[in-house]
Amino acid sequence: MTANEIVVKMIFDRWNGSVKSFDELLSSLSDEQLESETAPGKNRGIYLLGHLIAVHDAMLILLGMGEKLYPELYEPFIVSADRATADIPSVKQLREFLAVQNDFMKKKFDETSVEEWFEPHTAVSREDFMKEPNRNKLNIILTRTTHLAYHTGQMILLRK
Amino acid sequence: MTANEIVVKMIFDRWNGSVKSFDELLSSLSDEQLESETAPGKNRGIYLLGHLIAVHDAMLILLGMGEKLYPELYEPFIVSADRATADIPSVKQLREFLAVQNDFMKKKFDETSVEEWFEPHTAVSREDFMKEPNRNKLNIILTRTTHLAYHTGQMILLRK
Numbered sequence: 001m002t003a004n005e006i007v008v009k010m011i012f013d014r015w016n017g018s019v020k021s022f023d024e025l026l027s028s029l030s031d032e033q034l035e036s037e038t039a040p041g042k043n044r045g046i047y048l049l050g051h052l053i054a055v056h057d058a059m060l061i062l063l064g065m066g067e068k069l070y071p072e073l074y075e076p077f078i079v080s081a082d083r084a085t086a087d088i089p090s091v092k093q094l095r096e097f098l099a100v101q102n103d104f105m106k107k108k109f110d111e112t113s114v115e116e117w118f119e120p121h122t123a124v125s126r127e128d129f130m131k132e133p134n135r136n137k138l139n140i141i142l143t144r145t146t147h148l149a150y151h152t153g154q155m156i157l158l159r160k
Numbered sequence: 161m162t163a164n165e166i167v168v169k170m171i172f173d174r175w176n177g178s179v180k181s182f183d184e185l186l187s188s189l190s191d192e193q194l195e196s197e198t199a200p201g202k203n204r205g206i207y208l209l210g211h212l213i214a215v216h217d218a219m220l221i222l223l224g225m226g227e228k229l230y231p232e233l234y235e236p237f238i239v240s241a242d243r244a245t246a247d248i249p250s251v252k253q254l255r256e257f258l259a260v261q262n263d264f265m266k267k268k269f270d271e272t273s274v275e276e277w278f279e280p281h282t283a284v285s286r287e288d289f290m291k292e293p294n295r296n297k298l299n300i301i302l303t304r305t306t307h308l309a310y311h312t313g314q315m316i317l318l319r320k
Contacts, residue, residue, distance in 0.1 A: 001293055001294075003163055003164055003167075003278070004163055006278070006293050006294050006296070007163075007167045009294045010294045010296075010298070010299050010302055011302070013294065014302055014303065014306055038199060038317065039198060039199040039200075039317040040199075040200070042317050118163070118166070133161055134161075134169045134170045134173065136170075138170070139170050142170055142171070142174055143174065145306055146174055146178060146305060146306055146309040147309070149306040149307070149309040149310040149313070150309040150310065150312060150313035151313055152310060152313070153309070153310035153311055153312070153313035153314045154313045154314060154317065157198065157199040157202050157314065157317070
């Protein structure tokens with residue numbers, strides 16, 4: 001294994017492990033549990049689920065992997081706080097969105113070569129990237145892995 | 161920057177950012193808030209704080225950076241569940257432990273070269289490491305970063 005292959009494996013082991021943990025958690029929670037608050041007065045499970053799908057959708061843009069699958073989630077789950085928008089998809093729909101998105105992302109990620117992961121993401125200029133080569137596509141995976149872990153820690157509190 | 165330098169920077173940006181976020185959160189919480197539950201019937205803030213110090217202490221062993229600073233935290237905060245042990249340090253003491261530990265780790269990490277981060281951690285045999293070179297010291301930083309993010313997500317629920 002080359003040094004870059006090792007690092008891509010390290011970071012994808014964490015990403016895939018975090019996605020799997022989140023999926024398993026989600027399967028263990030009922031729709032009713034997901035509609036309740038993680039803690040009194042705090043975000044509901046349904047909001048965090050929608051938020052994660054919306055954030056992962058934005059990764060596709062940053063990684064140059066096409067358009068968002070669910071652009072309609074940006075407003076209610078990133079711009080707005082929980083309960084600010086009444087018109088949101090159901091837990092059932094969000095579960096389906098996540099499954100489709102996970103499959104889509106896995107396919108796209110599997111097609112990406114080790115070298116491509118070290119190329120700039122789409123929100124960094126070529127000039128800035130020369131100075132900050134850490135602003136690459138792999139870094140998007142890394143930062144979204146900690147983001148996913150952060151919210152998984154909250155959603156596990158819905159388990160009785 | 162070499163490829164390995166880029167990657168060490170990526171992962172330490174996340175680790176340092178996560179440590180800083182946790183410190184800021186801790187500063188914003190009163191001792192009383194830390195003694196309360198993150199959600200009804202779930203771990204208290206004080207338990208998660210002790211748990212993180214204990215887990216980070218074990219990193220020192222895995223990284224070959226000396227002995228644990230607070231070995232007495234292993235039993236109440238890793239082996240035992242919250243409230244299973246009555247005799248635990250106070251929030252005030254744990255805050256001090258964390259500050260000392262953060263300084264100690266920062267010093268040790270700053271002394272470590274990029275090449276050393278790609279060496280095996282102390283819990284992997286030379287033989288296994290030949291087959292799985294991703295089981296290096298840097299991977300310990302990476303996995304504990306997602307662990308820290310997971311519990312930070314829970315502790316932020318203590319904020320009123």
